Amino acid sequence: MTEAERPVIDAAKLPSITFGYHGTTWWATAAFMVIEGTTLIVLLVSYVYLRRNFVEWPPPPTALPDLLVPTINLALLLFTIVPMALARRAAHSLDLHGVRVFLVSAVLLAAVTVVLRGFEFAALNVRWDSDAYGSSLWMLLGLHTTLLVIDLLESGAIAALMFSKGREPKHFVDVEEAAVYQWFLSISYVPVYVLIFLGPRLL
Numbered sequence: 001m002t003e004a005e006r007p008v009i010d011a012a013k014l015p016s017i018t019f020g021y022h023g024t025t026w027w028a029t030a031a032f033m034v035i036e037g038t039t040l041i042v043l044l045v046s047y048v049y050l051r052r053n054f055v056e057w058p059p060p061p062t063a064l065p066d067l068l069v070p071t072i073n074l075a076l077l078l079f080t081i082v083p084m085a086l087a088r089r090a091a092h093s094l095d096l097h098g099v100r101v102f103l104v105s106a107v108l109l110a111a112v113t114v115v116l117r118g119f120e121f122a123a124l125n126v127r128w129d130s131d132a133y134g135s136s137l138w139m140l141l142g143l144h145t146t147l148l149v150i151d152l153l154e155s156g157a158i159a160a161l162m163f164s165k166g167r168e169p170k171h172f173v174d175v176e177e178a179a180v181y182q183w184f185l186s187i188s189y190v191p192v193y194v195l196i197f198l199g200p201r202l203l
Helices: 024-051 068-079 081-092 096-123 132-162 170-202
Strands: none
Touching (some): 081 096, 096 132
């Protein structure tokens, strides 16, 4: 086959941006969620295993964890799915105004959840180095806290890009992936909340 006979693809007809699993960054986000989800599962199983080695849980004289702040934070995390889902819908339509409004709303909610997370550590009523119970609680909550902080920084950076002159169409794809990650971040906290704050009362 000569050079002139080789088939040629007209790349000009291909879309400049693509949403969902057609994009490589979507797969990178999915891989990150799988890795972090697996780590959370390992820690959750470890917590249950430790519980089986104690007659009383938490070990005396440790008090039960408080519920008020953690429950509020769980509700906020689940509610944050809403503005992120709306930002995702606006991104699909390339609606800059909608993306800005809903993404900034989600970032503000994320900032509140990070602040409340500090009070959640206090609500554990146990030090990280007190015993196996305390270490398992702090490790679980600490891991999820790193995800909270990463999400806040990432969503905040994307929101800033949406207000900058360096904004490009590809950044609308970033909004969608941030929304997908928000689903993972919020839903993954449910089993963590149940085990850490309700577990000592139920197990």
